Amino acid sequence: MMAPNEPLSTSILVMMYFGDVVFAVSGALTAARFRMDFLGFLMVGTVTGIGGGTTRDLLLGRTVWWTQDPTELLLCAGASLATYFFISHDLSHRKGMIWADALGLSVFGVVGCHVALQFGSPFVIAVFMGMVTATGGGVIRDVLTNTQPIILCGQLYATAALLGSLSYATLRYLATPEIPAEAIACLAAFALRALAILYDIRTGPPGEFIRIGQRDP
């Protein structure tokens, strides 16, 4: 057995569990699009929920937390199976899902950065790990379902996670207490992502750094 990790504060745990459920449902909805069976929902949903944090822990050499305490694994599995059994055939309430996903993205960026800082990572690494935690699950989901990762060309998706992670690390570096730092950083990430969704702000390839609104048809 590996050494147990240091315990996480309640606010971080709440954010983490929230993000787990949101991403597990998002993964399960992807499984629905590919008409997978219940184990497909379970696997893709669970991997989307815990994939980002797992990648972070493997890279840091930290014990992968859910292999010691199955809470998160069961939470993700439960959310995925609930999606399988209770999903309506009509997926048009996608709007709620996009906003929930934006919230999940924001909290995971902060959680990932917090975990890395607590583990003793340097500033730059901790910021990077926040982005990895927030986007890793989605990348694995897209690789598993054989589609090009959406984070690599979306509406300030990874950028928002990066902003949240960077804000949190900076605030903590300036000795801001944990709870306000968490709140401000989450809000910053969420606000950026919300603006990007509302005004269709996208970053583009070389020569087209940023673009607001649709191209002319």
Added chain:
Amino acid sequence: MMAPNEPLSTSILVMMYFGDVVFAVSGALTAARFRMDFLGFLMVGTVTGIGGGTTRDLLLGRTVWWTQDPTELLLCAGASLATYFFISHDLSHRKGMIWADALGLSVFGVVGCHVALQFGSPFVIAVFMGMVTATGGGVIRDVLTNTQPIILCGQLYATAALLGSLSYATLRYLATPEIPAEAIACLAAFALRALAILYDIRTGPPGEFIRIGQRDP
């Protein structure tokens, strides 16, 4: 160097080596479909053979066994190269391969669960790790060859591995000795997979939990 793992019992080792060879050949046959060269056979075959166990060990924080003792690496490499050099152009003896694969799946589910329990994992995690060990190699093979993972929509494939893993963990929890527990759990997994192959039993998307036999044309 990391701490060495606890030694595995002979019956587990036999099952593990058998699974390695079966999955390496299965991976190499996939390489054949894509007309890869000998290194493609070597890489895809080897990764399919040792990928599941490697994923399990990385997640558990256990030393990846084949980095200390090259036996399994060489076994998988040998099986892959043998497939390259001796494969007949006609792949029609696929029937034997499907049954060998079903056996490999069954033993890997039990081996993975056993390794996790021996490492000290909780019940739920050990069951999950059995499924990861049995299906991980195939998932990596499918990701590498850019096809959608077959386990996510097949004939009770991951389900059979899950049944074997769950049976083994339960039997061991009830203090059944190792050898009978292994035999019963393997048999349970193999029987389920065999039934699914013979009667074309598939699990389906929401609203179509399970389906037996072909749809009407």
Added chain:
Amino acid sequence: MMAPNEPLSTSILVMMYFGDVVFAVSGALTAARFRMDFLGFLMVGTVTGIGGGTTRDLLLGRTVWWTQDPTELLLCAGASLATYFFISHDLSHRKGMIWADALGLSVFGVVGCHVALQFGSPFVIAVFMGMVTATGGGVIRDVLTNTQPIILCGQLYATAALLGSLSYATLRYLATPEIPAEAIACLAAFALRALAILYDIRTGPPGEFIRIGQRDP
């Protein structure tokens, strides 16, 4: 925090940094082909640069070096962003890139083998790890961009890395001093890859082990 790794010699560090930059640029050029935004360049470039070494370290159970010292992460990120901002629209100077990539491949094979040997890996494992280090980043890049890994069917690509790695391990086993061993092994790998490029030497599927020059049309 995990235990720090043993320090690397200057010649290995120089080769490593060179390889990082070459592969990061190669990854960023792939991002350009898919018209990704600056974060896409950053992620795909960085992952291509550090992906091989990271895979090796995870498998070996060695601390992933860039999580302790951000030098390499920043180097890869910088090279990727420079590609984003300064890339000409015309990518036709691909010739220089192919030769730089061949050099990167050669040095990474030797670096990976050296690191594994220094970590205490057996001969066979160290040779394998050299190939993993040299080709891993490219495989992850191809998986992320949803294309079939090029190493699995190219012009003696992985083969050249394997030759370099094998040469280095053999020379070191024969007690050749580090610098000459590095130079000879790099040269061997580069020479093989250069021949393969110049004369279009490819290895093929079963029944067509090796092929020189184009097929008749």
